[in-house]
Amino acid sequence: MSCVNRLVLSNFRNIDAADLPLAPAVNLFCGANGSGKTSLLEAVHMLASGRSFRSRQSQTVIRYDAESLAVFGRLTSGVSLGVEKRRDGHGRIRINQAPAESSSQLAACLPLQVINSESFAALDGGPGVRRQLLDWTVFHVEHSFAQHWKVYQSALKQRNALLRRGKIDSNLLAPWEHQLVQSGEAVDTLRRKVFAQLRILFRERLGDLPAAVFEPLELQYRSGWKKDTSLAASLRESLDGDLTQGFTRIGPHRADLRFTIHGQPAHAVLSRGQQKMAVCALRTAMAATISGREKPVFLVDDLPSELDDENQLRFARWVSDCASQVLVTGIEDQVTARPWLSLPQPWCEPKMFHVEHGQVTPATLGAD
Numbered sequence: 001m002s003c004v005n006r007l008v009l010s011n012f013r014n015i016d017a018a019d020l021p022l023a024p025a026v027n028l029f030c031g032a033n034g035s036g037k038t039s040l041l042e043a044v045h046m047l048a049s050g051r052s053f054r055s056r057q058s059q060t061v062i063r064y065d066a067e068s069l070a071v072f073g074r075l076t077s078g079v080s081l082g083v084e085k086r087r088d089g090h091g092r093i094r095i096n097q098a099p100a101e102s103s104s105q106l107a108a109c110l111p112l113q114v115i116n117s118e119s120f121a122a123l124d125g126g127p128g129v130r131r132q133l134l135d136w137t138v139f140h141v142e143h144s145f146a147q148h149w150k151v152y153q154s155a156l157k158q159r160n161a162l163l164r165r166g167k168i169d170s171n172l173l174a175p176w177e178h179q180l181v182q183s184g185e186a187v188d189t190l191r192r193k194v195f196a197q198l199r200i201l202f203r204e205r206l207g208d209l210p211a212a213v214f215e216p217l218e219l220q221y222r223s224g225w226k227k228d229t230s231l232a233a234s235l236r237e238s239l240d241g242d243l244t245q246g247f248t249r250i251g252p253h254r255a256d257l258r259f260t261i262h263g264q265p266a267h268a269v270l271s272r273g274q275q276k277m278a279v280c281a282l283r284t285a286m287a288a289t290i291s292g293r294e295k296p297v298f299l300v301d302d303l304p305s306e307l308d309d310e311n312q313l314r315f316a317r318w319v320s321d322c323a324s325q326v327l328v329t330g331i332e333d334q335v336t337a338r339p340w341l342s343l344p345q346p347w348c349e350p351k352m353f354h355v356e357h358g359q360v361t362p363a364t365l366g367a368d
């Protein structure tokens with residue numbers, strides 16, 4: 001179980017420098033709009049993935065007058081992570097001071113869950129977002145998944161390149177299709193296995209919510225090709241259409257999770273607050289699914305928005321059951337701290353930081 005016990009950043013958005021000793025359970029960052037609270041969560045996200053959750057271009061994250069940004073984190077596991085981004089687009093990722101090969105190595109050291117205004121996309125966004133959520137869970141539970149997925153994507157790229165040329169030379173297509181089927185079936189098997197567990201844990205959390213609304217909320221997995229047909233047969237069946245379109249229209253790259261209520265998309269039925277609770281149930285169920293191996297750190301941007309007191313408390317309880325640590329932002333100290341105070345130790349002793357114009361300072365709760 002890892003959490004971040006020291007977070008150091010420089011030239012990260014409006015924060016020129018910060019060196020923060022974090023608490024093992026709850027850390028609260030409070031301050032006015034634009035003070036830099038979300039930037040702190042963004043920095044932890046960069047440490048765990050090599051990228052921001054707000055911007056694809058790291059240049060926008062580097063402090064205006066600086067040439068580079070750096071984030072460093074020491075984990076309770078003893079591992080240290082470092083990410084540096086330069087304005088010219090270059091950067092460095094280090095794990096225990098040694099260069100890392102890929103950002104997925106960061107993700108393996110520091111599993112992370114983010115809940116912010118973007119999280120609603122799990123319900124109302126495209127299938128890609130939901131596929132990523134499922135794959136995050138599978139990646140952390142089944143270590144062979146990453147390799148099968150990589151092989152699948154490379155075979156898919158080759159098949160699509162042949163389709164775009166409009167040639168069906170079966171000798172050319174066959175080796176890639178063979179690889180596609182082998183790796184694709186493996187990806188699907190692992191997804192199904194992990195999904196079964198995820199669905200149970202998701203429904204368990206829904207059981208804490210008003211039954212009239214949440215009892216009929218269904219979560220289903222769609223493999224990305226015709227039910228009860230093998231991937232090989234489905235690929236054969238779709239070849240003519242694939243050739244016309246110039247890409248592979250079926251397969252695990254089209255997998256999806258469906259949230260429905262009485263057959264309707266959940267986002268079309270649930271209120272905004274109910275949607276947020278469904279997303280929180282899903283995110284904490286994902287964390288609980290992997291928690292036999294690792295417990296993730298939760299980053300929660302502005303918990304109170306859309307949630308009443310009772311739901312904030314439910315969420316805090318779910319998090320305390322499955323997370324190693326949580327970093328929460330809020331405007332007001334008391335409101336931000338309230339959901340955590342009735343939980344068992346150590347969750348009921350949040351560490352408070354005040355954020356003001358990019359300056360982050362430890363504060364005492366109740367000493368406003």
Ligand SMILES: Nc1ncnc2c1ncn2[C@@H]1O[C@H](COP(=O)(O)OP(=O)(O)OP(=O)(O)O)[C@@H](O)[C@H]1O
Binds near residue numbers: 012033037040063065
């Ligand atoms: N590259 C940058 N260099 C310097 N300042 C930046 C840069 N990018 C954004 N900013 C500023 O840094 C601040 C970042 O604020 P952040 O989004 O972290 O605020 P917040 O405290 O979460 O606010 P809110 O409560 O409104 O969500 C903003 O004031 C923004 O204008």
